[in-house]
Amino acid sequence: NAGVTQTPKFRVLKTGQSMTLLCAQDMNHEYMYWYRQDPGMGLRLIHYSVGEGTTAKGEVPDGYNVSRLKKQNFLLGLESAAPSQTSVYFCASSWPSRDTDTQYFGPGTRLTVL
């Protein structure tokens, strides 16, 4: 099992450019999440999905869009990148259980917007 994988690992964009981050999980998890991590801010939820074909806004959704066309994939899009979106992006997935509801995280994508 690869767990949660993210593509790409690093990316540099110019202001106004667009890009898509791909998250894939092979654990058959129902829920998937996109977070951003900035120094001193912890992890902040951007968007999440509770199942194939569903998406919902998190804490900081502005400037991002998501799609969950297949259960194993969750895409995060930036239509017009801004320097404020320079961050490390983490994808996570979970399968709600009675005991832990553990979220499993990917290795992250480091994005710099110039």
Place this chain on the structure above:
Amino acid sequence: QKEVEQDPGPLSVPEGAIVSLNCTYSNSAFQYFMWYRQYSRKGPELLMYTYSSGNKEDGRFTAQVDKSSKYISLFIRDSQPSDSATYLCAMKRVRGAGNKLTFGGGTRVLVKP
């Protein structure tokens, strides 16, 4: 004001010492409390999970929750250099609800040999 507050550190201790970490929170609706460990340039991984108030022990790790004070703690006994990482507390209101977690900012811990 953030819902979950955590001292960013860094917290530097000698090998073998007890590491004490804590978080305070403002929302009394939080029921589930977690500690994640994050090594440099890696994704977080779940370390401890506690429901409501009380203590939970797992090897060298002990998690405590005091809901009356809105305060949670993580203790690491006999700390090792391999414990050097950033520790994030996280909490959740109810089961389901998309499993949304609210994270603290993380405390960086450095265990010196």
